[in-house]
Amino acid sequence: MISDRPAGTGVIIVTLLLAALLEVVPLPASIDWVRPEWMLLVLVYWVLSLPHRIGVLWGFFVGLYHDVLVGTTLGQWGLATALGAFVMLAAYKRMRVFTALQQCAVVFLLVGTVSLLAFLVQESVGRTLYPPYTILYSSVTSALLWRPVCAALRWVQLRFLVR
Amino acid sequence: MVAPAKPSYRLIIALVLAVIMMVLDQRTPWAAPVRHALGYLTAPIHYLAHLPVDSGEWLSEQTQSRGTLLDENRRLQRQALILEQKVQRLAVLEAENVRLRELLNSSADLDANVLVAEIIGVDPDPNRQEIVINKGAGDNVSRGQAVLDSQGLIGQVVDAGPLSSRVLLITDASHAMSVQVNRNGVRAVLAGVGQSSGLKLLYVPDTADIQEGDLLVSTGLGQLYPRGYPVASVTSVNHQAGTPFAHIAARPTAQLDRASHVLLVQPTQTPVRAPTPAEADNDQ
Numbered sequence A: 001m002i003s004d005r006p007a008g009t010g011v012i013i014v015t016l017l018l019a020a021l022l023e024v025v026p027l028p029a030s031i032d033w034v035r036p037e038w039m040l041l042v043l044v045y046w047v048l049s050l051p052h053r054i055g056v057l058w059g060f061f062v063g064l065y066h067d068v069l070v071g072t073t074l075g076q077w078g079l080a081t082a083l084g085a086f087v088m089l090a091a092y093k094r095m096r097v098f099t100a101l102q103q104c105a106v107v108f109l110l111v112g113t114v115s116l117l118a119f120l121v122q123e124s125v126g127r128t129l130y131p132p133y134t135i136l137y138s139s140v141t142s143a144l145l146w147r148p149v150c151a152a153l154r155w156v157q158l159r160f161l162v163r
Numbered sequence B: 001m002v003a004p005a006k007p008s009y010r011l012i013i014a015l016v017l018a019v020i021m022m023v024l025d026q027r028t029p030w031a032a033p034v035r036h037a038l039g040y041l042t043a044p045i046h047y048l049a050h051l052p053v054d055s056g057e058w059l060s061e062q063t064q065s066r067g068t069l070l071d072e073n074r075r076l077q078r079q080a081l082i083l084e085q086k087v088q089r090l091a092v093l094e095a096e097n098v099r100l101r102e103l104l105n106s107s108a109d110l111d112a113n114v115l116v117a118e119i120i121g122v123d124p125d126p127n128r129q130e131i132v133i134n135k136g137a138g139d140n141v142s143r144g145q146a147v148l149d150s151q152g153l154i155g156q157v158v159d160a161g162p163l164s165s166r167v168l169l170i171t172d173a174s175h176a177m178s179v180q181v182n183r184n185g186v187r188a189v190l191a192g193v194g195q196s197s198g199l200k201l202l203y204v205p206d207t208a209d210i211q212e213g214d215l216l217v218s219t220g221l222g223q224l225y226p227r228g229y230p231v232a233s234v235t236s237v238n239h240q241a242g243t244p245f246a247h248i249a250a251r252p253t254a255q256l257d258r259a260s261h262v263l264l265v266q267p268t269q270t271p272v273r274a275p276t277p278a279e280a281d282n283d284q
Helices: A009-024 A038-049 A056-070 A076-097 A100-124 A132-159 B006-027 B032-062 B066-103 B277-283
Strands: B113-122 B130-133 B146-148 B153-160 B165-169 B176-181 B187-192 B199-202 B215-218 B230-238 B247-252 B261-266
Touching: A009 A038, A009 A056, A009 A132, A009 B032, A038 A056, A038 A076, A038 A100, A038 A132, A056 A076, A056 B006, A056 B032, A076 A100, A076 B006, A100 A132, B032 B113, B130 B153, B176 B230
Parallel strands: none
Antiparallel strands: B113 B130, B113 B261, B130 B165, B146 B153, B146 B261, B153 B165, B176 B187, B176 B215, B187 B199, B199 B247, B215 B230, B230 B247
């Protein structure tokens, strides 16, 4: 069927780049603690809505881009984000029937797990200073922002006919 | 639809690739091309994130009154006059210094080339103290270059991308450098503590002559930083009975959290080679 042909890859990339912009936009140091993982949120949305197209390898390359963007060890976020995409790919059917609160809880766990993986790699190269529970702050804000991000991206998906 | 087993194969491929990249990035220079290529795509994001600051500056420049500009012009002219007067003395002192160094048979300090860059990004991760500047490999920035502002040392380039570079600040917890007290030449290791205004001196014996307010300058040991630039001033010296070393805190002289423009120093000095035995014999 012609209408099932994939479309809107450019739109997906643009939303991911906008998320990248939000990742590095300068903020006061105290707010840096609660900066959500924008790229991960946007990736999770696309995995959930287009699981047949956006998967583990997208996760890997988005993570790799994140690595170069913020200057971490190459592959640190690549590994973590690929795993995050894999988990979402396994759970997308359940996520679709979850209530908003349940979805937020899953996003909280996912962002926490992915950040913890990245943290472990960063720890092993000796570039961490604060204890690992500090990643909870950004996981909480990511979970709180999940619904707004979801709504915004749904509008984008419908507006630009991404499928 | 994709067969159910496929994502796990892809996951294994991604994990293996990621681990290989991590090892290559940490242990070898071979991951640099990947980082360099992706740098073309990440630099525009940093430039874009900096755009509001840039346009704000442009706007305030455009709307300044003639009176303010005239005032600023007069102030800068006075400042230039004072600096020129200081430079006059510097030329004489430099020549004298070179002559004295020749007498001592040591190599002369050469002038360094300087490149001005603008800070366009700050690392969002509180664990690390890094900044992004708007000059890259295309402007002859290279890894290991020293970065200063008008007040003192800021850090070193750790990753020269194609259009932008990352600078590791001296306050990063993983950074340490050799400094000496300007007053008496006592050498010590200056390490960051991970906060933009904090530095500490490591392994300083309790008896060392370091006082509050002492200026710490770079020694050039390690051949990474140029010699003789101010780095930090000592803010507190604590002698605690029962600990082997003195606790000495310092504050960077550079305005790490306020500077908007930095200078990249390209040392023209070639590394000093150890003399061969034949040359050593000739000298005698």
